[in-house]
Amino acid sequence: MRINPVLKNETKLAVRSFKFTLMIFFYVAVLSAGALFIFNVNIEEAYFSGINLESTVYFYIGMAVIQAILLMFIVPSLTSTAICAEREKQTLEVLLSTKMSTLSIIIGKLLASISRVIILIICTMPIYSITFLIGGVDLGNIIELSLFFIVTTIFVGSIGVFISTCIKTSKAATAVAYGVVLFIFIGIIILTYISIFFSISRSTNVQNMKLPILSYLSPTIGFISLLINQFGNLQAFEFFRMGMSSDIFENGAIISIVIQIILSVILILGAAYKLNPLNKGIRFKRKDKQYSNSQAVGYENK
Amino acid sequence: MLVIRELEKTYGKFKALNKLNLEIKQGEIFGFIGPNGAGKSTTMKIVSGLLSPDSGEVYVDGMDAIKNNKKLKEKIGYMPDFFGVYDNLKASEYLEFYGSIYGITGEEIRDLSMDLLELVNLQDKYDSYVDGLSRGMKQRLCLARCLIHNPQLLILDEPASGMDPRARFEMKNILKNLRDMGKTILVSSHILSELGEICTNIGVIESGKMVCQGTVEEIMSAVSGNHPIIITVTEKTQEAIKLLKEIPSVGRVKAEDNRISINFSGNDEECANLLKNLVVNDIPIVSFNREVKSLEDIFIKITDRSELKED
Numbered sequence: 001m002r003i004n005p006v007l008k009n010e011t012k013l014a015v016r017s018f019k020f021t022l023m024i025f026f027y028v029a030v031l032s033a034g035a036l037f038i039f040n041v042n043i044e045e046a047y048f049s050g051i052n053l054e055s056t057v058y059f060y061i062g063m064a065v066i067q068a069i070l071l072m073f074i075v076p077s078l079t080s081t082a083i084c085a086e087r088e089k090q091t092l093e094v095l096l097s098t099k100m101s102t103l104s105i106i107i108g109k110l111l112a113s114i115s116r117v118i119i120l121i122i123c124t125m126p127i128y129s130i131t132f133l134i135g136g137v138d139l140g141n142i143i144e145l146s147l148f149f150i151v152t153t154i155f156v157g158s159i160g161v162f163i164s165t166c167i168k169t170s171k172a173a174t175a176v177a178y179g180v181v182l183f184i185f186i187g188i189i190i191l192t193y194i195s196i197f198f199s200i201s202r203s204t205n206v207q208n209m210k211l212p213i214l215s216y217l218s219p220t221i222g223f224i225s226l227l228i229n230q231f232g233n234l235q236a237f238e239f240f241r242m243g244m245s246s247d248i249f250e251n252g253a254i255i256s257i258v259i260q261i262i263l264s265v266i267l268i269l270g271a272a273y274k275l276n277p278l279n280k281g282i283r284f285k286r287k288d289k290q291y292s293n294s295q296a297v298g299y300e301n302k
Numbered sequence: 303m304l305v306i307r308e309l310e311k312t313y314g315k316f317k318a319l320n321k322l323n324l325e326i327k328q329g330e331i332f333g334f335i336g337p338n339g340a341g342k343s344t345t346m347k348i349v350s351g352l353l354s355p356d357s358g359e360v361y362v363d364g365m366d367a368i369k370n371n372k373k374l375k376e377k378i379g380y381m382p383d384f385f386g387v388y389d390n391l392k393a394s395e396y397l398e399f400y401g402s403i404y405g406i407t408g409e410e411i412r413d414l415s416m417d418l419l420e421l422v423n424l425q426d427k428y429d430s431y432v433d434g435l436s437r438g439m440k441q442r443l444c445l446a447r448c449l450i451h452n453p454q455l456l457i458l459d460e461p462a463s464g465m466d467p468r469a470r471f472e473m474k475n476i477l478k479n480l481r482d483m484g485k486t487i488l489v490s491s492h493i494l495s496e497l498g499e500i501c502t503n504i505g506v507i508e509s510g511k512m513v514c515q516g517t518v519e520e521i522m523s524a525v526s527g528n529h530p531i532i533i534t535v536t537e538k539t540q541e542a543i544k545l546l547k548e549i550p551s552v553g554r555v556k557a558e559d560n561r562i563s564i565n566f567s568g569n570d571e572e573c574a575n576l577l578k579n580l581v582v583n584d585i586p587i588v589s590f591n592r593e594v595k596s597l598e599d600i601f602i603k604i605t606d607r608s609e610l611k612e613d
Binding site: 002005008009012013016017089090091093094096097098099100101277278 | 350352353354371378380382384385386387389390391395399400402403404405444451
């Protein structure tokens with residue numbers, strides 16, 4: 001099988017860097033510390049009131065939220081510099097002068113970042129398995145959650161790579177990528193709830209309320225839907241439901257995954273188009289022609 | 303091998319290329335000379351498929367290079383004027399990476415890397431990390447990289463820029479080897495002396511236009527016709543000057559002690575007669591020759607002239 005050359009090269013470069021070791025170390029450390037803390041709180045409670053199986057679910061949810069936040073911070077930083085860094089190191093031009101297509105360069109870059117994140121997700125699997133000690137969460141739940149994280153990683157990664165092809169410097173690209181990702185993860189949710197809040201105040205039939213379609217752009221809705229589907233109506237979700245029926249979250253995870261995949265494909269194709277130096281030329285072509293025509297007219301007049 | 307017709311490219315209001323024409327035949331080393339900003343890099347980028355021209359045609363090996371971008375990239379090896387290398391990568395791995403893009407893998411690429419590193423005198427750097435190499439070595443490694451898919455046409459943008467004389471000398475030798483291997487090379491420089499020895503042909507570009515083009519000898523003789531003739535005598539300087547001024551094709555005459563400098567517009571035969579005339583008249587001549595100009599002077603002369611025309 002022929003592996004994408006950029007993917008192969010990037011992976012080789014990544015594992016040789018000290019940064020990668022540090023990243024795995026801190027990621028596992030933060031998640032383990034979180035796990036120990038939540039586990040400890042639950043066990044202490046068990047001394048007084050016996051083991052409460054629902055608390056295992058909270059442990060799992062707590063872990064999932066910590067992981068989601070960590071990914072939200074790691075993925076943009078990995079992908080938003082993918083193309084900028086090549087441009088700054090002046091290796092991009094050489095890469096573009098080879099017969100490799102811009103689409104395979106983009107896909108190689110994206111897969112290289114994603115494979116690093118997948119390594120992180122796999123590294124944390126054993127921490128999740130603590131929940132098996134007590135029960136309440138099964139393997140299917142963890143696999144579902146991990147798959148959802150992988151799709152979201154691809155989505156956020158595509159956003160990062162797209163921004164990386166549009167913006168020239170790494171620092172600016174990283175800043176913009178964080179801004180966009182925060183807006184998508186949190187901004188859209190806030191807007192959604194503001195709009196729901198207004199609708200509720202006007203409508204009497206809260207049970208029939210639907211989420212605005214735009215809100216599915218945010219993977220957060222999918223994430224909440226996934227957890228609600230896995231564990232039903234826990235008290236913790238009351239805040240998100242705002243009195244609405246939990247039915248509206250029924251297909252949330254699937255819809256979210258489909259939307260994320262479609263957007264990722266669009267962003268990847270857009271990035272490949274933008275990266276192709278010949279395409280940029282087409283955009284300016286008309287202007288240039290007008291200019292040279294006007295210049296030619298000028299000469300004739302002379 | 304490479305034909306460029308009426309190539310035009312404008313950046314905003316700046317006209318980088320203005321109806322540029324160029325032809326390079328198989329096996330030639332074409333020296334592309336011009337001051338900074340004349341349009342050398344722009345031309346090379348267009349030929350390499352990294353930039354689209356506003357108008358004009360480019361044919362590489364008979365194929366329309368602008369339409370067949372992917373096929374073009376298999377035929378050419380491009381080395382930009384500024385380029386970086388990946389940190390944390392060994393010289394051999396650097397070549398393996400680019401080899402894998404062209405589908406060369408495994409044992410084949412290892413042998414090929416070794417051969418290419420040998421060609422550019424880096425065989426002992428096979429296992430060295432790329433970021434530890436000197437600038438000259440990186441340039442040579444990049445040249446080896448260009449050769450990995452055995453391209454017919456090499457496009458080298460200022461391959462010797464920023465190198466010390468020793469590294470430059472090595473680069474020259476490598477280019478000579480490549481010439482002997484039958485590669486067609488388009489190489490640019492703003493320093494003429496770098497190219498004079500290795501190029502078969504030279505083109506001078508100025509403000510996006512080809513000012514003159516031809517073999518090194520052609521260009522030399524075309525321009526050197528205007529060079530003054532220097533005559534050194536032991537005595538009778540005044541007599542010599544008097545004689546010289548009588549000849550119609552002699553222009554300005556300047557004398558400094560025993561050294562007479564004349565502007566002469568005649569052909570070689572007239573030049574021989576001029577010397578004969580002086581000898582017959584008993585002028586004791588020590589030396590008689592045209593002032594030898596280096597390519598550097600020619601370059602300045604050509605570009606000066608084109609500036610005058612524009613004014």
